[in-house]
Amino acid sequence: MNFIASVSAELESVQGMGKGQSTIEEESKNCFVRLHRDDNVLVCCRAVNRGARVNAYGRSLTVDADIHVGHKIAFEEILQGDKVKKYGVSIGSMTKHVKPGAHVHVHNLKSDYIPSHTRDDAVRD
Amino acid sequence: MKGYSRSDGRVGIRNVVLVVYLVECAHHVARAIVEKSVDENGPVELVGFPGCYPNDYAFLMMERLLTHPNVGGILLVSLGCEGFRREALEKVVAESGRPVDTLVIQHTGGTKKSIVSGQESVKTIAKSIKMAPIVEMRLEDLIVGTVCGGSDGTSGISANPAVGRCFDYLVNAGATCIFEETGELIGCEDVMADRAATPELALEIRGAIAKAERYYKAMGYGSFAPGNADGGLTTQEEKSMGAYSKSGDSKISGLIKPGDIPNQSGLYLLDVVPDGDPLFGFPNISDNAEIAEMIACGCHLILFTTGRGSVVGSAISPVIKICANPETYEMLADDMDINAGRIITGGASVDDVGEEIVTEVLAVAGGAMSLSEEMGHREFILTYKRFEPIGPACLPGR
Secondary structure: OOHHHHHHHHHHHHHHHHHHOOOOOHHHHOOEEOOOOOOOEEEEOOOEOOOOEEEEOOEEEEOOOOEOOOOEEEOOOEOOOOEEEEOOEEEEEEOOOEOOOOEEOOOOEEOOOOOOOOHHHHHHO | OEEEEOOOOOEEOOOEEEEEEOOHHHHHHHHHHHHHHOOOOOOEEEEEOOOOOOOHHHHHHHHHHHOOOOEEEEEEEEOOOOOOOHHHHHHHHHHOOOOEEEEEHHHHOOHHHHHHHHHHHHHHHHHHHOOOOEEEOOHHHOEEEEEEOOOOOOOOOOHHHHHHHHHHHHHHOOOEEEEEOHHHOOOOHHHHHHHEOOHHHHHHHHHHHHHHHHHHHHHOOOOOOHHHHHOOOOOHHHHHHHHHHHHOOOOEEEEEOOOOOOOOOEEEEEOOOOOOOOOOOOOOOOHHHHHHHHHHOOOOEEEEEEOOOOOOOOOOOOEEEEEOOHHHHHHHHHHOOEEOOHHHHOOOOHHHHHHHHHHHHHHHHOOOOOHHHHOOOOOOOOOOOOOOOOOHHHOOOO
């Protein structure tokens, strides 16, 4: 399946899942999408707070930080040095070991090509 | 669609008078001329080059920008002693059939007299281009570029795939589409090489990405901003995969550099990273530098996807803003032509938004203003670069 078709199909099926549910807990109404079946991270479509339980793709994950729209969480355990897969391709290597539900970002994932920078780095320089 | 017919056979969607400063020293005079001219004379826009040292890239960019189909007439503003080859530039512009005048501040008698003289020239030029012939414009005449700016984790899953759909539609219908930022395609070389029209082109594309990686490593920074990380993007290659989805699924017909104008319809990749060792620093210091390069390749309008929320437009070619992030859209709705954030909140599919973008492209090409255009955003930057010409494998169709 081509790249755009698989991403858009995933988003549509996740939206469909969200609409049908009638649950009591706030955690169940969240929305995380896996863009490709080989991915080991999910992308947040609706913000959740630290400790929230996420139900996605047959698993129940507890997030370890406030997760904003566009950010990633681990779908499964990822070991230090493992490749993180998003869109079906590697987007870098884990620098720490994480459990399912962990926020995956600059504090535990690094590029295999070029380092990223934030405004805090600039201050330190 | 209708457009303005130009002597080289191309058709423009706007009919702009450009006032062009050829060194920073002439900037104030040029700006004052534009400010005093713009209300009475139709669109009058300011572009320029700040440097006194000569540069082949800057000259080529000016050549292409000043003879762009959206441009009707030109006033060059020179201080008098700068390095820019104003006579050669005026000659190229005159040969394109456009009215052109050169104002040399040191010969005219300084600031006040130059501003008055410049206003007169703009009035005359604007009057003469009012008669520019209008013709039917087909999709085959249209070149559309795309850039992303202020990207975040939503860009690659909403706005960018939607632009990809729009690009697929346009290319299929005979238009020409250009995507760029080889520095933001680091990590995508394998998937892109598969789409190249020929194996030789695939090799050139891989070479361009490898060059980008070397260049950014030497700079010490990738094409990555703090806002990208705030919005969930972690690595260069993750950003690249998201950016890459703007290109759609069409086969890639060629690899071009700033100033190369595709002469056949199709999808093209624009390589913006300079050749050779870094000589002049960061390749595109902010988003408008890439936009100017796309325009120099003939783009009539630009599709600009944004997650964090860019507000820029551009001189010469209008910018259509496509917002990827639903929260950003809430905050900046007045600046966003298309809300692709609905793909994330569940209000629309990638296909739906792709169709909306096509509709907006046709409307803006037909004369409707984009929001940034209406608000007066006409940003422009041009700096120093160095390029080798593209080799024959880069344009296999030729």
